[in-house]
Amino acid sequence: MKNYIRKLFTLVLIRDKTRVLLGYKKRGFGQGRWNGFGGKVEAGETAQEAAARELGEECRLMTAPENLTKVGELEFTFEESDTLMDVKIFTTNTYTGIPTETDEMRPEWFPLEKIPYSHMWPDDELWYPIFLRGNKFKGAFHFKGHDIILSQSLSEVEAFTN
Numbered sequence: 353m354k355n356y357i358r359k360l361f362t363l364v365l366i367r368d369k370t371r372v373l374l375g376y377k378k379r380g381f382g383q384g385r386w387n388g389f390g391g392k393v394e395a396g397e398t399a400q401e402a403a404a405r406e407l408g409e410e411c412r413l414m415t416a417p418e419n420l421t422k423v424g425e426l427e428f429t430f431e432e433s434d435t436l437m438d439v440k441i442f443t444t445n446t447y448t449g450i451p452t453e454t455d456e457m458r459p460e461w462f463p464l465e466k467i468p469y470s471h472m473w474p475d476d477e478l479w480y481p482i483f484l485r486g487n488k489f490k491g492a493f494h495f496k497g498h499d500i501i502l503s504q505s506l507s508e509v510e511a512f513t514n
């Protein structure tokens with residue numbers, strides 16, 4: 353196994369009983385795909401602080417870091433890269449503001465039964481059902497390029513260790 357350089361990322365999924373807010377990524381990593389809002393955790397930030405900041409930067413919704421509940425921990429690696437993306441996934445339904453398009457993302461609400469998996473990361477259709485059932489999960493996905501999952505693990509968990 354490669355000696356990966358681990359980098360911490362966040363992903364925020366805003367949802368209520370009937371719909372989830374996704375953003376169409378207009379540039380950068382994952383361009384052209386629908387995803388939650390998130391990005392790199394900067395030095396000196398907690399993952400929750402970074403998640404709240406990125407939510408504001410990418411779609412103008414504001415929330416306090418303590419409103420964000422961790423629902424998932426996923427690791428992504430790629431044949432072509434030494435970086436291990438360590439992604440902490442949060443959800444909340446407590447926020448202020450109106451989803452607004454930014455340079456990075458175009459937000460849109462999707463009914464829970466109409467999530468656009470064919471235009472999302474290929475792992476999403478595997479773990480969103482766990483998330484949508486209200487459960488927590490952990491997993492790892494190894495990619496060839498950005499479209500092919502070469503190996504994976506995924507399991508539901510009761511809680512996280514940290």
Ligand SMILES: Nc1[nH]c(=O)nc2c1ncn2[C@H]1C[C@H](O)[C@@H](COP(=O)(O)OP(=O)(O)OP(=O)(O)O)O1
Binds near residue numbers: 361379
């Ligand atoms: N396979 C995957 N499935 C998924 O659902 N989300 C993924 C993913 N791989 C990465 N992500 C998420 C994590 C994070 O929210 C986002 C990548 O971060 P960014 O879009 O912020 O990266 P950028 O390089 O554009 O950085 P910033 O300058 O920090 O905004 O994509």
